Amino acid sequence: MRGPSFGAHCSDMTKRWLREMHSRGFEVWSSTRIDIVPGPYPAKDLLTGLLLLGEREMLVRAQFVERNPTLMRIEVPGELLRPWRPSQRPLSSGNEGG
Numbered sequence: 001m002r003g004p005s006f007g008a009h010c011s012d013m014t015k016r017w018l019r020e021m022h023s024r025g026f027e028v029w030s031s032t033r034i035d036i037v038p039g040p041y042p043a044k045d046l047l048t049g050l051l052l053l054g055e056r057e058m059l060v061r062a063q064f065v066e067r068n069p070t071l072m073r074i075e076v077p078g079e080l081l082r083p084w085r086p087s088q089r090p091l092s093s094g095n096e097g098g
Contacts, residue, residue, distance in 0.1 A: 010036050014060050025067050032063040
């Protein structure tokens with residue numbers, strides 16, 4: 001595609017995505033902007049993982065907020081809240097190699 005038609009196509013697809021997110025109960029965060037940036041070339045088919053030669057992905061980024069948020073209770077295990085003391089050995093990262 002050439003420049004003007006490519007820009008119009010990106011704009012149309014972005015509006016379609018925003019409408020879909022709106023129908024799912026999300027609104028674009030008021031202080032964010034929508035970014036459209038070039039993605040991988042060649043593009044990759046999301047279903048098969050195959051490369052699509054001659055096609056480029058365009059990545060669209062936006063921040064959304066839920067229109068009608070619901071309160072949720074999440075229980076956190078006590079081990080995660082126990083503070084670490086310097087006398088304790090550091091947690092293993094699995095990369096010590098020995």
